[in-house]
Amino acid sequence: MSYEQIGYGTTENSPVTFCGFPVDNLERKTETAGCICPHTEAKVVDPTTGEIQPLGAQGELMIRGYCVMLEYWQDDEKTRECITRDRWYKTGDIASLDKFGYCKIEGRIKDLIIRGGENIYPAEIEQFLHTHPKVQEAQVVGVKDKRMGEEVCASIRVKNGQECTAEEIRAYCKGKIAHYKIPRYVTFVQGYPLTVTGKASLLQILETGVEGI
Known part of the structure; x- marks a missing residue:
């Protein structure tokens, strides 16, 4: 297949946190949102307990790094809701990660x-x-x-x-x-x-x- 750039991110994360590569195989191009970007951390946690999920398991995707915004403008309550004390941003997306840092987006936490x-x-x-x-x-x-x-x-x-x-x-x-x-x-x-x-x-x-x- 001809290559199309695959990526994932949010405005709060400036905005791309996962990105695909031209050398990726067909499965990675069609089934993932790409690989975690340099100098960025990602984890998947159980949305009810906050415990880190094993690789391949689904949960809420969280992002940390210099890419994460400081805060919502004049909205401390929303900032506390979405960013933890140790600066992890809660994306609200259901995802899974593999051992190579590739991410699959599965849905939304609200669903x-x-x-x-x-x-x-x-x-x-x-x-x-x-x-x-x-x-x-x-x-x-x-x-x-x-x-x-x-x-x-x-x-x-x-x-x-x-x-x-x-x-x-x-x-x-x-x-x-x-x-x-x-x-x-x-x-x-x-x-x-x-x-x-x-x-x-x-x-x-x-x-x-x-x-x-």
Whole structure:
């Protein structure tokens, strides 16, 4: 494939913290956001405990280095929320790191589902559901539950001419993904409401999903 520069960063990090190279293999070019930039530190932590995650495991990506901004202008509360005392910036992104410093961005912390104390990353379930032969598109959100805190709800658009049931989806998941990640609720839609930037509106999907439960 012809080379396109891959990178990742935030405005608060001035702005690029990971960057790809022309010599990277196809997997790194297509599945990662590149390698950590020089003089920059990165770690992935459990979003609920703050413990550093092992390589390859998902969690919140944090960045430290001269690239990190000093503060939000005249907003001490926001600064304390996003930057720790030892100057780690909380990106709010779900990511994983490999032993070579390459990063995979998996989603956003605000989309994280916490079911019975287990952290569930919607993107992981969505990617699996896309392997179902009848599924055209899938969006996964968390819905409130009195006993578990949250439950997994999958909103699915099937391929043209196909019919599918919630039982079929759950049976497909059984034994292939962890039992607590199997959607308790499955709804089927013709399409997804979009935000002004053209992305699926998770808030509206959640509202629609709750109505369909």
